[in-house]
Amino acid sequence: MPTPSSCPGFPPEPPRPVSLSPLFLALLAVLVMLGSARAQPAPASGGLLLRGLEASRPVEAPLLATDIGVDVSGPTARAVVTQAFRNTTDAWVEGTYVYPLPEDAAVDAMTLVVGDRVILANIRERAAAKRVYEAAKAAGHAAALTEQERPNVFTNTVANIGPGETVLVRITYQQAIPVSGAIRALRLPLVVAPRYHPAPPAVGFAAIGTGADRVPDRARISPPVLDPSRSAPLNPVAVTVRLEAGFAIGAVRSATHPIRVEETGPQGRRITLAEGVVPADRDFELTWEPAPSRTPGLGLFREEVGGRTYLLATLNPPEAEAAASARPARDVTFVIDNSGSMAGASMRQAKAGLLAGLARLSLRDRFNVIRFDDTWDALFPEPAAATPEALRAAESFVAALEARGGTEMLAPLRAALADAHPEETRRVRQVVFLTDGAVGDEERIFAAIHEQLGRSRLFMVGIGAAPNGHLMRHAAEIGRGSFTEIRNLDQVGERTRALYAKLEAPAATDLAAVFTAGDAEVTPNPLPDLYRGEPMVLTARLAQAAGTVTVSGRLDGKRWSRTLPLAEAVAGKGIAKVWARARISETETARITGRLSPEAADARILGLALEHGLTTRLTSLVAVDATPRRPAGTPLAAADLPLNLPAGWDFAKVFGDGPRDRTAGPPRDRTAGPPRERHAGPAPILAAARSLDLPRTGAGVLPQFWLGLALAMLGQVLRRLAARRPRCAR
Incomplete structure (x- = not known):
């Protein structure tokens, strides 16, 4: 099977060939082994089955493996994402996979590889691309469609994957490298976190203003999600970064994954995952900085x-460093998300980040704390002086928070931006918003910030393994503030110090x-x-x-x-x-x-x-093989490939712990903390809607996986040893 690095028909970018990692090739060998193995009995419950009117009987979903190669050249990066879809069944299938990319990714190419055939995609208006894809699917042609759902959420749909077949879809994109101080950062999102969607009118209330559903595409960004207590992780990922910084490189680190760093020159490094392949359950972050004095x-x-x-x-x-006595007095409102998606490690990170902010306040400052799930509460009716007594009340308020319920972000955001004294220009007004941003109605949030910002400045703090970067960065941009990410407790001290130093220094x-x-x-x-x-x-x-x-x-x-x-x-x-x-x-x-x-x-x-040639809300990439493959009259089954739950998330807190089609009600009242007024929001609608497929691995898959991986790696070693032997003359 050809790979994107060896096929002459692929686009010339990136400038040098991007090869698939040996571990990814080993993963492909494992996928082939699983496809050829005798099928195990289907699980009694929780298995993901293909859907579709054409399917004569349910079959298992395709397996997926992903290889990401990134070439960093000074201020920009060129990434190649190769997804391998393996059909382990004897049916013809269509697979749909929802996956993340950086919110500023300029997606400009897609290639489909089926056997020895390489098909290049064309950019078209979205509706036209969809028509081309559907016609090709109906006619039995191999086809792939790449669509943008959000600037950081994309969908790949692959039609007519034959029985026991593996197809490759390769997406390429360009992005700028963010810089903060001396530190450069590369973030590769690996999982789309389940999104909370405000209830549509049909199930409880009319959306504000128009009565229309504020998230009309909720089904497209709500794929099935694995319950980690019932299923082993799927969708393994390999990552390789070839870094040419343009300056002498100092420290290279990842706060999210153990890495291997190989020096390729004073300005170059090659970075891979220490574990080789990892589950797609948390974003990958890589940072580097110049050598001292460079x-x-x-x-x-x-x-x-x-x-x-x-x-x-x-x-x-x-830079200008204002003396503490010269710093203007501030009104700071901290907003903390305690919805169900924040359960566990994310809640601890958010609390630590908020407490660090409280500790930086002076007696000249005033502050308030707002918490929200699908209801919201304010600690004080209006900002209070940062006295020791008020700060102790805030610490108790924060300590008592528990993660539960939905993520109704709009009402607490409006409350935080509401300015009772806009004439008070001598005081700086700041809002610090700590959340994972797991919502589907981003545009409504952006519009509210623009409408109500006034003299306030909005600082977004992304929490957890897979924060919604599109929401965070765009909200901070419209709010004339900045965006900070905290991915684990080890980062809280360093990143909150940098954040609160920004709030205190002149802009x-x-x-x-x-x-x-x-x-x-x-x-x-x-x-x-x-x-x-x-x-x-x-x-x-x-x-x-x-x-x-x-x-x-x-x-x-x-x-x-x-x-x-x-x-x-x-x-x-x-x-x-x-x-x-x-x-x-x-x-x-x-x-x-x-x-x-x-x-x-x-x-x-x-x-x-x-x-x-970019994929956007209005344009898509479509690739169609000219030769029909699926015999006429042969049924075609379809499936949404499952996603892992982001690392550290609590499945029951997000989706409920009762029957699979149960919708959780509003969270119970809490009595801890100082007295405060409760603000009710609409009943929550869970991110995966009312019917949720919970895929489970079949019996014996994990032993087969590890055996297959070991054999594949042994094959790689033997191949290299054989390559070193001198060839005998004939």
């Missing part, structure tokens, strides 16, 4: 595409970038405020790379500026796609906040997507 203060990169110049600039504004404001060539299309526009340790990052499209760009702003009441000659920009990769993806995101924000009409926004997004 921190670059400026990065200016350019790429020429289609006769135009695309520029990416990273600049660290001068760089009134930022602007002026090009001597006046036709520059700059994003973001306008440039956001910057907080301590944050660089200014912008992309731009120019007719030519000539002249200069002058960046200016105000910091601690003083003006500053810096002029950069564009001729000094060095060659970069993928900058055009990074610019286009950022421009699309900016246009979506303009649509949500009403600055652009839906029609105008859609026209701009569609034009950008088709010009740059």
Whole structure:
């Protein structure tokens, strides 16, 4: 079977071939072994079966393995995600897999490999791509469809996988590398966390304003989820990162997974997972920083595409450290999510992060604490002075929190942003929001922030193994704050210190970038405020790379500026796609906040997507094999492939602990903590809807898996030994 690295028909990007890891090839051998093994008796309950009107009888879902290869080149990364779908049955099947990607991923290519055939995908308007796929499926052709459900949630649907067959789907994307201080970070989401959806009108209440369902696509982002108490993890993942930083590299770390780091030069590293393959149950995070005294203060990169110049600039504004006595008094509202998805480790992380914030308050500050599940409570009727007594009451309030219920985020968000004294400009107003963001109605949240922000600044703190990065980053952007992730208790101290230092230090404001060539299309526009340790990052499209760009702003009441000659920009990769993806995101924000009409926004997004070949809300990638494969009249079964529950989540807290179709009611009242008013929200609707498939591994699968993996690895060793022997002349 050809692989994407060896097929001449694949697109030339990335610049060098990206090979599949040996462990991933071993996983494919295991999938083939499981497919050829005699079927085990079906479990009495909890097995995931394929659905579909054409299916004559239920059969088991396909198996899945994933290989991710990432090439980091200075400020950008090019990633290749290869998904192997293995049909272990004697039926023809269609598999659907919902999977995450970074929220800023510019997805621009997809390839389908079936046997020795390699099929390249085309970008089309979403409805047209769907029609092409459905026609190919009905005619028996092998086909694959990649669709965006959210900027960080995608769906791959693969039709006509033959009995005992393995097909590969390879997705590629480009993204920018986030920078905070001296630290660069790469985050690879590996699991879509179950989302809470506000109840649709048919089951309890009319959505605010229109009476329409605020999450009309809830079924598309609610795939079946494994109960870890009943099933072993599925969907193993291998990760390889080839890092060329562009500067001498110091420490390379991962707070989420044990890693192996190989030095490939002063500026290069090769990073793999120490365990080889891992379950897709938590996001992978990799950070690196320059060697001591090698921190670059400026990065200016350019790429020429289609006769135009695309520029990416990273600049660290001068820092100003205000004395404690000079810092303005603050009103800080902490909002903590105690819904069911926060149970366990996430709740402990959120509590620790909030308590760290309380400890930084001074007597000049005022504060409040709001907690929410599908109801919400405020500790005080209005912000209170940060006296020792008030802080002790807050600590007791936080200690008594338990995770339960749904995630009704809108009402507590509005309560936190409500400003009773907008004229009080001498006090800085800040909202710190701690949550995993596991909701499906993101656009409603964004619109509320835009409508009610006023003089407040919103700082989002993502909690747990798989926070909703799209919600967090976009909310912080609209809220003119910043986004921080806390993935385990070990990170709480370091990351909360950095966060609360931002809240206390002056921000760089009134930022602007002026090009001597006046036709520059700059994003973001306008440039956001910057907080301590944050660089200014912008992309731009120019007719030519000539002249200069002058960046200016105000910091601690003083003006500053810096002029950069564009001729000094060095060659970069993928900058055009990074610019286009950022421009699309900016246009979506303009649509949500009403600055652009839906029609105008859609026209701009569609034009950008088709010009740059990107998957968006309005465009999809579709690949169809020209040769029919499934015999006419042969039934086709369909299945949604299951996801693992994110690591640290409590299945019963999210989905309920009764029958599988049970919907949990509102959480019981708590009596701990100071007296407070309760604010009721609508009855929760669980993220996986009312009917939930709970897949279980068949009897004997795990021993077969480990035996197969051992044999596959032994085969790799023997192959390498044989390759070293001199060949005999004939």
